[in-house]
Amino acid sequence: MTRILALAVSALMAVAAPSAMAADGKALVESNKCGSCHKMVGPSAQTIAEVMKRKAPDLFYAGSKFNKDWLVKYIQSPTTLRAGGVVYLNSISLNGEADVVKDPPKCASKLSAGDAAAVADYLMTLKDASMKTGVFKPGKVKKARARVVMMKDEACNACHVFPGKGGGISCPTFEGIGERLNPDWMYSFIQDPKHWDPKVWMAKRDFDDATLQLMVNFLMTAD
């Protein structure tokens, strides 16, 4: 019993004692008020009413979701990833019968290279321990097969933009997604989007491992 306790305590200590850089990063996240738009602490919105108040994507599992190199670049000069806004319902207005997007919100982060490195170090410590890692198996990318699955059978392009092919705009673009996201996270998200965001406006389908590997391999090279 005491041995288990001691183990638990030291595990907690390991989590609570990040590197000096990450500690600086945490202070920078606070002084730059990233948390005024982003949720830096979970859980994700549990009701539609809470979703409607979301100003920016959740960052409390950033360490599971992103590639660090991409983060360092993005928080120095953010670009638009969600052409329809963070919660598209908050960015649409009517033009006759049709909905059009008006002024989607942008990320306000404008960190120097040094600060961005420290913030990225900190963000990479924010992990969802329940996510399986080492799941993605890089293999030969079967582009034609992946396009049939993703643009015909499952119509992922109804909501996501495919590089060079266009697509829907109610959620993030697939342009540059391989550089941006951790493939294990993509696998987990496509398998069960509700685990990450209980109210996500993406359907949950029952994919087998082979199909998930096919799609994530395709996304890893989609630029």
Place this chain on the structure above:
Amino acid sequence: MIMTRLASILFFAILAVGFLGQADVAVAKEKAADNYSLYCVQCHGSKGTGRGINAPALSVQPRNHTSAKDMSSLTDESVFKSIKEGGVAVGKSTQMPPWGGILTDEEVTDLVKHLRGMCKCEGKK
């Protein structure tokens, strides 16, 4: 006796903590109008006429839910099925996604009623 009672209290306490710690907790049922806004408007549009922000990217026009003519040609059962299992389950386009993994059966049933309010029409018998 006291020991067993204590043990069972402890057992339930651990169980409760286990559940609270779960990320995938059951979430409260939402109103059909709110579900329609968040999940359907992206394609079917805020007027329900099939002119959502994703519509220009689709090769098939999303159904006009305000059209009594179109909607009365569908039975309530087939509307339920298309929402839960996707367009493909009723012989329509895969661009109409399956929402069964996101919405409960009760929420889908409420959506069918909501659609009947939008078209001011009854389902084909």
